[in-house]
Amino acid sequence: MKLFSDIEKTIDRGFRRWTERVFGEAQSDELLLVHRAMLEEIEGKIQVLARGKRVFPYSRVTVTLASADADRRALYQTAFDEGGRLESDIREALEGAECEMPRGFRVAVKIAEDEELPGARAFAIEYGVEAAAPKTHTDQEVRATGRLVVVKGKAASSEYALEKARTNIGRLAELTDSEQRVVRRNDVVFEEGGDEANATVSRRHAHIRLDAGEYRVCDDESEFGTRVFRDGRPIEVPAGNRRGERLKPGDEIYFGRACLRFER
CATH class of the missing domain: 3.30.2320 (hypothetical protein PF0899 fold)
Incomplete structure (x- = not known):
């Protein structure tokens, strides 16, 4: 290819x-x-x-x-x-x-x-090709409401708006192949060497997908895993499962030991 x-x-x-x-x-x-x-x-x-x-x-x-x-x-x-x-x-x-x-x-x-x-x-x-439904104010509001707040770990920003169809999370801003070509860009970056929690975030750790108005977190075969804490109990996000786990406001998402809170 x-x-x-x-x-x-x-x-x-x-x-x-x-x-x-x-x-x-x-x-x-x-x-x-x-x-x-x-x-x-x-x-x-x-x-x-x-x-x-x-x-x-x-x-x-x-x-x-x-x-x-x-x-x-x-x-x-x-x-x-x-x-x-x-x-x-x-x-x-x-x-x-x-x-x-x-x-x-x-x-x-x-x-x-x-x-x-x-x-x-x-x-x-x-x-x-299907005729695209007209963009409505409600649709735009749905796309703009999700955001992530850094709870544990060091990232470039303290919070991130989930405005894209897919938001990648990892330990480097860009991943390259053996020929130094970019193969992935992370939107939320836990800086390498930032702190101890950051070291448990894989370079290609996870992504959050906006699908039909819902946000879902998917683990991209990370080393230390992805889990969601909801109402005090952990929910494991299966590695490689492309459907992922649907997020609810207040969920704390652990990428290894780094943590982001989902708000909407």
């Missing part, structure tokens, strides 16, 4: 670790080939406009995976559909390529029993 090459290895590593843990090495290898092929096809739909601006013109992507074998259909369902994993990986690849997505961008996964796909492939992708 070309536009996605900066983050391809990062996405591959995360997908491989998860599939090896859940399905074993042999099935992980096969799933990874399908996963890469889908991202390559998505990349081919990116349009480059004037001054190098990149856009993905479709707001709706439907991925169909077909097999006559019931066990394989169950494998596809778990690997690509549950927890919104495929949509999250596609979003991450597009964002990493600095590609603008339409408002309301969604990925749907369909598992078919006997549908014949072109070229005897394991999958087929359909693209569509």
